[in-house]
Amino acid sequence: MTVRRIISSFGGCILLTAVIAGVWLLLSGKIFISADDCYERGRAAFRAEDNDKAIALFSQTIRLDPNNAEAWHYRAWAYERKREFDRDIEDYTQAIRLNPGYAKAFQGRGVAYSKKKDYDQAIAEYNRAIQLNPDQSTLGDAYAGRGHTYSAKEDYDRAIADFSRVLELRPRDAYTFRSRAFAYGKNHERDKAVADYTEAIRLEPESIIARHGRALQFMWQGELGKALDDFSEAVRLNPTFALSYYHRSLVYKRKGELDKSIDDLNEAIRLDPDHASFFHARSTVYEQKSDSIRAKADREKANELKANELNSAPDEW
Numbered sequence: 210m211t212v213r214r215i216i217s218s219f220g221g222c223i224l225l226t227a228v229i230a231g232v233w234l235l236l237s238g239k240i241f242i243s244a245d246d247c248y249e250r251g252r253a254a255f256r257a258e259d260n261d262k263a264i265a266l267f268s269q270t271i272r273l274d275p276n277n278a279e280a281w282h283y284r285a286w287a288y289e290r291k292r293e294f295d296r297d298i299e300d301y302t303q304a305i306r307l308n309p310g311y312a313k314a315f316q317g318r319g320v321a322y323s324k325k326k327d328y329d330q331a332i333a334e335y336n337r338a339i340q341l342n343p344d345q346s347t348l349g350d351a352y353a354g355r356g357h358t359y360s361a362k363e364d365y366d367r368a369i370a371d372f373s374r375v376l377e378l379r380p381r382d383a384y385t386f387r388s389r390a391f392a393y394g395k396n397h398e399r400d401k402a403v404a405d406y407t408e409a410i411r412l413e414p415e416s417i418i419a420r421h422g423r424a425l426q427f428m429w430q431g432e433l434g435k436a437l438d439d440f441s442e443a444v445r446l447n448p449t450f451a452l453s454y455y456h457r458s459l460v461y462k463r464k465g466e467l468d469k470s471i472d473d474l475n476e477a478i479r480l481d482p483d484h485a486s487f488f489h490a491r492s493t494v495y496e497q498k499s500d501s502i503r504a505k506a507d508r509e510k511a512n513e514l515k516a517n518e519l520n521s522a523p524d525e526w
Contacts, residue, residue: 244273312341383412451480485514
């Protein structure tokens with residue numbers, strides 16, 4: 210046998226083996242892809258909000274390229290979406306080890322600590338993110354995160370300062386106008402709260418949160434007509450939102466329109482029958498109407514539901 214025939218014979222075997230191996234890999238789903246391919250596919254899954262797929266792809270990226278700080282960052286973010294905050298923090302920490310100047314990772318870790326209610330640590334993370342962040346387009350996110358954390362700590366002056374800094378960077382950010390309005394309301398700066406809610410409504414006319422929040426400020430200021438208009442618009446925007454009916458019922462009660470107040474509380478209870486505050490409010494209206502039997506029944510129901518901070522209606526938005 211000539212050398213050419215020997216090579217040709219072995220070459221055919223090699224080719225056949227390669228084809229069989231390729232078919233097996235294709236059928237088994239084990240086609241090798243590079244770290245970059247995994248990362249880009251992970252980004253696509255992340256954008257599509259397929260968090261489990263994104264985590265799997267970023268995990269594969271990390272196995273192939275453990276020094277890819279961006280992959281650690283994005284996997285952390287996907288864990289955050291799934292509310293797996295301990296894993297989230299671990300991944301952000303690894304991203305920071307790989308890139309100590311990684312502002313977005315500090316910011317992400319701040320979000321996680323804030324959601325775990327470790328507010329002081331969250332603020333420390335946001336402080337570092339703000340110090341490191343060279344990008345004005347994302348710097349606002351760090352100020353916003355720190356502002357919301359200050360608000361959660363009921364440090365409303367600092368929250369207002371941070372939200373104001375965000376609005377310098379993003380003057381058409383309706384969400385931040387609503388957030389600052391909430392803080393102004395908590396500080397009893399009603400006029401400023403109304404002004405910010407009004408701007409939020411101008412930017413997002415269909416915002417039920419801004420409409421409802423402004424209505425509350427009007428109610429606390431005693432401007433019952435304006436409060437009633439805003440609560441009614443909130444009901445129109447979302448007829449299934451029980452709190453709008455609840456708060457509108459309080460306005461009707463102050464105006465002495467007790468039957469309308471009862472109607473709104475009936476609807477609020479229909480929409481959310483486990484809300485102790487709704488039953489308590491209706492009991493007080495029944496008392497004003499001298500309907501002691503219904504008032505007593507509602508008081509007992511409210512006590513049964515054991516109103517607490519988690520199921521009692523907030524007085525500010």
